[in-house]
Amino acid sequence: MIxxxxxxxxxxxxxxxxxxxxxxxxxxxxxxDNSEQLMPGLIHYLGEITYVGIDDSFPLRLYxxxxxxxxxxxxxxxxxxxxxxxxxxxxxxxxxxxxxxxxPDDIYLYIQSVVPQKIPATLAAYTTLPFKSTxxxxxNVILNSIQVFASQYQGTGYRLHPEKHLFAIxxxxxxxxxxxxxxxxxxx
Amino acid sequence: xxxxxYTPSGCDVLVGDHFCSVCPVVEGGxxxxxxxxxxTVALIDPSDPTEWDTLIANKDVIIIPATNGSFDGGSEKExxxxxxxxxxxxxxxxxxxxxxxxxxxxxxxxxxIKRSRNYRVAYRTETxxxxxxxxxxIIPKNPVADDIASxxxxxxxxxxxxxxxxxxxxxxxxxxxxxxxx
Numbered sequence: 001m002i003x004x005x006x007x008x009x010x011x012x013x014x015x016x017x018x019x020x021x022x023x024x025x026x027x028x029x030x031x032x033d034n035s036e037q038l039m040p041g042l043i044h045y046l047g048e049i050t051y052v053g054i055d056d057s058f059p060l061r062l063y064x065x066x067x068x069x070x071x072x073x074x075x076x077x078x079x080x081x082x083x084x085x086x087x088x089x090x091x092x093x094x095x096x097x098x099x100x101x102x103x104p105d106d107i108y109l110y111i112q113s114v115v116p117q118k119i120p121a122t123l124a125a126y127t128t129l130p131f132k133s134t135x136x137x138x139x140n141v142i143l144n145s146i147q148v149f150a151s152q153y154q155g156t157g158y159r160l161h162p163e164k165h166l167f168a169i170x171x172x173x174x175x176x177x178x179x180x181x182x183x184x185x186x187x188x
Numbered sequence: 189x190x191x192x193x194y195t196p197s198g199c200d201v202l203v204g205d206h207f208c209s210v211c212p213v214v215e216g217g218x219x220x221x222x223x224x225x226x227x228t229v230a231l232i233d234p235s236d237p238t239e240w241d242t243l244i245a246n247k248d249v250i251i252i253p254a255t256n257g258s259f260d261g262g263s264e265k266e267x268x269x270x271x272x273x274x275x276x277x278x279x280x281x282x283x284x285x286x287x288x289x290x291x292x293x294x295x296x297x298x299x300x301i302k303r304s305r306n307y308r309v310a311y312r313t314e315t316x317x318x319x320x321x322x323x324x325x326i327i328p329k330n331p332v333a334d335d336i337a338s339x340x341x342x343x344x345x346x347x348x349x350x351x352x353x354x355x356x357x358x359x360x361x362x363x364x365x366x367x368x369x370x
Contacts, residue, residue, distance in 0.1 A: 076256065077254040078254030078256075078364075079220055079314070117336075132339070135337055
């Protein structure tokens with residue numbers, strides 16, 4: 001579900017030449033000397049991994065990571081209490097300031113202005129979400145490239161040139177679950 | 189001529205036994221479902237689903253299967269007592285408030301039922317239904333909060349006056365489900 005919501009959010013981020021990826025995960029790469037490096041990748045159903053991290057092929061590259069899900073119960077109807085699942089996500093943005101002459105906060109403000117706060121219950125071409133309501137909220141932005149690099153590329157020394165920026169936009173997707181409207185995903 | 193006298197028995201003879209349990213099963217709260225029942229029908233056994241099926245088929249009941257809300261337990265009405273009794277309990281003013289989440293299509297329904305004088309009410313807690321005996325007045329509202337994350341629901345207050353408290357009965361199985369008439 002969250003990957004479909006992320007794909008929907010991404011349709012609003014239109015940056016010429018940019019590569020906008022969906023929900024990625026940190027994967028471990030084992031080197032020939034048995035050392036390990038962490039890096040972000042899109043993991044496909046068949047186990048294939050597409051690297052989505054730092055890459056100068058594109059003026060800007062963006063991917064999302066779901067860090068955790070916080071669960072709360074609120075008042076419901078009938079015999080149930082409603083469950084609010086808050087997906088705690090991060091959007092990682094890498095770009096070359098020589099190609100996109102903007103500061104990181106300018107890019108963040110653009111993303112903040114175009115990404116919708118309310119996610120519709122029915123996403124065209126995706127699925128009907130089993131949520132009463134779904135809201136997106138930006139929570140904070142980490143502009144410290146060294147800090148963000150360390151979180152995404154453990155095992156790799158920091159090597160970004162000053163004109164390359166890597167920052168993280170933290171956001172939540174808060175969704176109130178409609179229990180009766182949830183299709184069993186194990187039955188096709 | 190002497191008259192024989194007798195002392196009438198008081199109301200204590202009508203007080204039934206109190207039941208207790210070493211391991212009581214707790215009844216969970218919230219007004220979880222609401223039913224409006226036409227005054228012209230009688231329920232012999234409120235726990236019998238067959239009786240309810242007949243009422244549903246004849247449209248003698250309006251079932252709202254999933255609600256949240258509360259029942260105030262009644263505000264007592266007292267009158268002057270007699271003898272050594274300072275006041276006497278005359279009955280209760282009852283108020284039940286519930287929220288109906290099925291908002292969009294029920295405008296005509298609530299505009300019509302608010303004018304009705306033909307219904308009494310039943311409400312369901314976790315495993316029990318409770319019925320009124322007297323006719324109720326139904327006061328629906330549809331307030332909107334200044335919060336995009338809020339939900340617009342029908343907020344309905346049901347009021348009635350009765351001498352007795354609503355008595356719990358076991359909920360009839362399979363009745364409080366969402367259904368539509370053909």
